[in-house]
Amino acid sequence: MTAPILRRLNDLRAEHGTWIRAGESVAVVPTMGALHAGHLSLVEAACAACDRVIVTIFVNPRQFNNAADLANYPRTEHEDAIKLAGLDVDVIYVPDGDQIYPDGYATNVSVSGVADVLDGEFRHGHFDGVATVVAKLFLQTGAQKAYFGQKDFQQLMVVKRMARDLDIPIEVIGCATVREASGLAMSSRNLRLSPEGLERAAKLYPVMQQVAARLVGGESFAPLADEARIKLQAAGFNDIEYFDLRCEEHLQLLDRPTRPARLLVAAWMDGIRLIDNIEVDELKA
Ligand code: PAF
Secondary structure, three states: OOOOEEOOHHHHHHHHHHHHHOOOOEEEEEEOOOOOHHHHHHHHHHHHHOOEEEEEEOOOHHHOOOHHHHHHOOOOHHHHHHHHHOOOOOEEEOOOHHHHOOOOOOOOOOOOOOOOOOHHHHOOOHHHHHHHHHHHHHHHHOOOEEEEEHHHHHHHHHHHHHHHHOOOOOEEEEEOOOEOOOOOEOOHHHHHOOHHHHHHHOOHHHHHHHHHHHHHOOOOHHHHHHHHHHHHHHHOOOEEEEEEEEEOOOOOEOOOOOOOEEEEEEEEEOOEEEEEEEEEOOOOO
């Protein structure tokens, strides 16, 4: 059955109030729509853990640092609702713009540290926009658990930090990246790649896997990164913004995975910015 679409905060609160009075647990899955199997896996995890599930769809203007990117972001509300119909979702919250940013809105949530590196360097203001909207969605939905994909690993770390720092009583849960059969991480942005672009973009994952395997074999990162950049350029990635090995907790640079570590990449293919990351097994001393 299709879940009701609510666009006003008062309606969401009314629904939420009846759940809480009945002692039911509530999960939220925040999205910007254009749902794919990665999002659906988050919804499934939420449905398995909580009595009630809210999926939010809001293309948040404050997290786009490029007007064309915002204008071109896919908006597929009808198809999204159909995809969610097969799952046990209770409400799809698609807030009108003024429900998030009413007239005179003046508050910004800004996380430092984990938000300053990687995408924080290349997409100025992006994580302020993410932290602000996610804080609002946490407070508006009153959920006890929230589900995010590890595909946006830095975002996950930023959101966890924000919720802890602001004492928002919610558990933030990261779920494994879902990949196409080709290995390409699922992303709403993949919709904008041509068939050839999709094929070339799929070269990213094996290159990352090879680097991760060689790190675990004891090699140091710098020469591996140089080799990987050359391979990615040959595959058609024309601008590799970062190809970094970083510790998971604080996202500090590493040369060897001596702590829980991730390999994180952002690179452009055919005018589309793609990001991906994988876990690297820790080297035991
Ligand atoms: O990952 C996303 O789709 C967005 O950044 C999020 C978390 C829904 C906030 O707008």
